[in-house]
Amino acid sequence: MTDPTGRNAKLVCRRLWKLYGAEPLRRLRERGIDLAAADPADSRRVATELGLIVAAGNVSFEVEPGECFIVMGLSGSGKSTVIRCLSRLVEPTAGEVELDGKSLLAMSERELIAVRRRRMGMVFQHFGLFGHQTVLENVAFPLKVQGIGRPEREKRARETIELVGLKGREESYPWQLSGGQQQRVGFARSLAVGPDLWLLDEPFSALDPLIRRQMQTEFLNLKRMLGKTVVFITHDFLEAVYLADRVAIMREGEIVQIGTPAELMLRPATDYVRQFTRDVPRPMVLTAGDIAEPLGGNGEIAAGAPEVRAGTRLAEILAQVSIHAPTLTVVDPAGRPVGRLTPQSLSRALGSAERPA
Structure with missing residues (x-):
């Protein structure tokens, strides 16, 4: 991930607001709202009460x-x-x-x-x-x-x-x-x-x-x-x-x-x-590295387990794995083991995603 301060980012966008309507900053200040410091939910609520259109509200990201x-x-x-x-x-x-x-x-x-x-x-x-x-x-x-x-x-x-x-x-x-x-x-x-x-x-x-x-x-x-x-x-x-x-x-x-x-x-x-x-279509997007399970506590891998690169799409892996197939060892570009892929973990990944918190 990018440094949260934006020091390593090419482009940084922080707390960006675009409000449409007459004199939005002056009217918000009169209601005690400073867009740079106020709670975003409060800013949006007051802007809506004033009849302002919130085209973009508190948008932050780094590239x-x-x-x-x-x-x-x-x-x-x-x-x-x-x-x-x-x-x-x-x-x-x-x-x-x-x-x-x-x-x-x-x-x-x-x-x-x-x-x-x-x-x-x-x-x-x-x-x-x-x-x-x-x-x-x-x-x-x-x-x-x-x-x-x-x-x-x-x-x-x-x-x-x-x-x-x-x-x-x-x-x-x-x-x-x-x-x-x-x-x-x-x-x-x-x-x-x-x-x-x-x-x-x-x-x-x-x-x-x-x-x-x-x-x-x-x-x-x-x-x-x-x-x-x-x-x-x-x-x-x-x-x-x-x-x-x-x-x-x-x-x-x-x-x-x-x-x-x-x-x-x-x-x-x-x-x-x-x-x-x-x-x-999940098999066309997810890779072995996306769903790999951690290796055991001692980092050991199953003897004779076939290897698969972390960046390999699941669509390519499906032909190698069945419910009776052995565990696959997931390796990074240098060939180092970084996880394992089992028929069960593959089945979970192709099923429903986690419920949101």
Whole structure:
């Protein structure tokens, strides 16, 4: 986990609030509410009494370098508001947002524009391509805004276009491309500046299912290749499970649980989280390491027990295990035993998750 102080985090979001309505801070202060210090439940209650809309309430999380952190929830849960607050496309009412230890909320407009142009890549559900410009011109546009000369910006744009699999379509116009190809152009344009932080707001939701899965796979390949830190918004838990290192589930402007996909499935904090995970095919998500039982007190393993890597999906293991099969020894990437997997533990994992406390 990330250091709770945020010292090791790439991006830190602390006690973030976004309230809609007239003069929310002044009106809350008149009722004795300081969003930075008051109990979140009291703040929300008073805000509601004042007729304010709580789009995001007391949202806190940290994103590690190279992590794909997904924020998900139903429509109206506040997830898109949060990602827009991170870039200050929407101004937060209160809270802190830091990138590499520097406050984004304290930046001047000029400083913020520089960060957006050079350190952030943003992709949204609607591709926002310029219809009168070619693929090459669309991808090179943010570099043009930076003042980079034409030879250099076109060189970098061509490299990025090839990276997303569109080599040969540089002179095409958006209307000549499929939806998936247009989204690739959007990815290329956001990556051309070499951003430290990649913000993606439901980038695949407008695509057909088959194209969507293909784009998800290509996104993972790009993310692994480039090592980008990603905040990704979605309403689809299957998408979150496939793409995320960790997931934050939001409801009515609040985060109700943060965890790895396996943690959310095996230990849902609330029935609301359980509803999201209920229909997910567990063998395709859970790994041997997720459900491994501890070794005995002396660390001994069963003689002759077959080994399985901790990262192996249960779908692959099912073919090796039956109710009469021996215990499997779960090993880490270095081959060291870290736990054991029995038919009974496998059966429990594939059954119902723990009841929330």
